[in-house]
Amino acid sequence: MSMPEPALVEAVQTNCHIADAAHAADMSLCIYLLQMREFFRWELGLAPMESMAREEVGAWLSAREALWDSLEDSSWHPLPVQGVLVDPFDVEAVNAALAPVGLVYGAGHTAPGRAGFFLADLESAQQRDGVLLRISSREHARGLLTPPAALADNVIYLRRESLRRWLWEKYEAWTLRRPEGPFKAALDAYGHGSEGAAAVDRLAQAQAETLILHELGEARVSALFGEDWGRMREAMNCRKTDLLLRAVRDLLADSLSTLPALLASGEDASVHFWFANFEGMRTELAPALPRAYAAWCAGDGGASLRAEIARGASHWQRVGEQAMVLHHQHGSAAQPQVRQWLESPGCMLG
Numbered sequence: 001m002s003m004p005e006p007a008l009v010e011a012v013q014t015n016c017h018i019a020d021a022a023h024a025a026d027m028s029l030c031i032y033l034l035q036m037r038e039f040f041r042w043e044l045g046l047a048p049m050e051s052m053a054r055e056e057v058g059a060w061l062s063a064r065e066a067l068w069d070s071l072e073d074s075s076w077h078p079l080p081v082q083g084v085l086v087d088p089f090d091v092e093a094v095n096a097a098l099a100p101v102g103l104v105y106g107a108g109h110t111a112p113g114r115a116g117f118f119l120a121d122l123e124s125a126q127q128r129d130g131v132l133l134r135i136s137s138r139e140h141a142r143g144l145l146t147p148p149a150a151l152a153d154n155v156i157y158l159r160r161e162s163l164r165r166w167l168w169e170k171y172e173a174w175t176l177r178r179p180e181g182p183f184k185a186a187l188d189a190y191g192h193g194s195e196g197a198a199a200v201d202r203l204a205q206a207q208a209e210t211l212i213l214h215e216l217g218e219a220r221v222s223a224l225f226g227e228d229w230g231r232m233r234e235a236m237n238c239r240k241t242d243l244l245l246r247a248v249r250d251l252l253a254d255s256l257s258t259l260p261a262l263l264a265s266g267e268d269a270s271v272h273f274w275f276a277n278f279e280g281m282r283t284e285l286a287p288a289l290p291r292a293y294a295a296w297c298a299g300d301g302g303a304s305l306r307a308e309i310a311r312g313a314s315h316w317q318r319v320g321e322q323a324m325v326l327h328h329q330h331g332s333a334a335q336p337q338v339r340q341w342l343e344s345p346g347c348m349l350g
Contacts, residue, residue, distance in 0.1 A: 016143035021068035048168030149211035183276035189269030217257030247281035255312035
């Protein structure tokens with residue numbers, strides 16, 4: 001595996017810092033501190049759950065925030081690739097040059113107006129259901145937010161290092177109280193009861209497929225909704241509305257792809273893992289799903305889950321299409337109507 005040119009790493013990392021400078025303040029204080037703790041560990045090469053000196057973390061945090069202040073009005077840096085400066089959003093041009101040397105580059109928007117970048121070792125690239133799947137391992141440059149899987153321009157990026165670190169952070173939080181529930185059930189399925197934390201690495205390795213299935217579902221949603229969906233999201237100037245739209249899209253993707261495949265596989269650990277990450281706006285919109293999961297755990301053979309999945313496949317498509325109708329009707333002033341629709345009883349699948 002080739003090491004990337006230092007100038008390329010520096011340029012990508014600088015763009016990551018510029019993106020973080022613009023959007024780190026959007027997080028709640030709790031999420032911000034958790035993300036910064038994980039970022040500190042990655043940047044200093046510390047292992048997950050490795051202890052950190054409070055003074056060292058404090059000094060690093062102050063220096064990082066000062067760096068962000070200095071970059072607030074900066075423009076994106078072009079990337080030096082094979083002696084040529086390339087636009088940082090020309091992802092395919094960069095990857096065409098980097099793939100032969102075993103590297104992969106990602107750039108895009110994780111939300112309207114919010115950019116993200118990374119540079120990593122390329123583990124594999126393959127076609128999957130008409131979508132290009134790029135799987136990466138060690139990361140050389142990254143930002144504060146590191147989604148372990150993402151779909152951009154009909155390409156899925158699965159970031160194994162980010163997936164592993166995300167799960168270790170989740171595991172560290174779980175160890176504070178060790179509650180019963182789907183996350184413990186998933187850990188136990190990979191031997192947590194007898195081999196402790198080694199189960200987390202096995203979980204990360206095995207459940208990459210669950211993330212891929214979700215992104216394949218997102219590709220199907222993109223085909224159903226077309227470009228109007230992206231235009232609608234860009235027109236929304238309310239974070240709550242955008243979170244609701246993302247939840248609708250995610251629920252539809254999982255109803256079309258992830259959940260049917262997980263049930264059909266017979267891999268109980270994968271179903272537990274999916275529900276261990278069922279949170280946020282999705283729980284508000286789909287309160288019937290946890291009840292169906294409880295029935296599955298109680299031994300109904302998945303009958304309740306299959307019924308909810310079938311209901312969800314048609315329901316969430318209808319909800320998303322109605323939101324786009326409202327956007328067409330009201331244009332740039334549609335945000336209040338879209339939010340009212342998404343918060344109405346008709347949108348909830350209870």
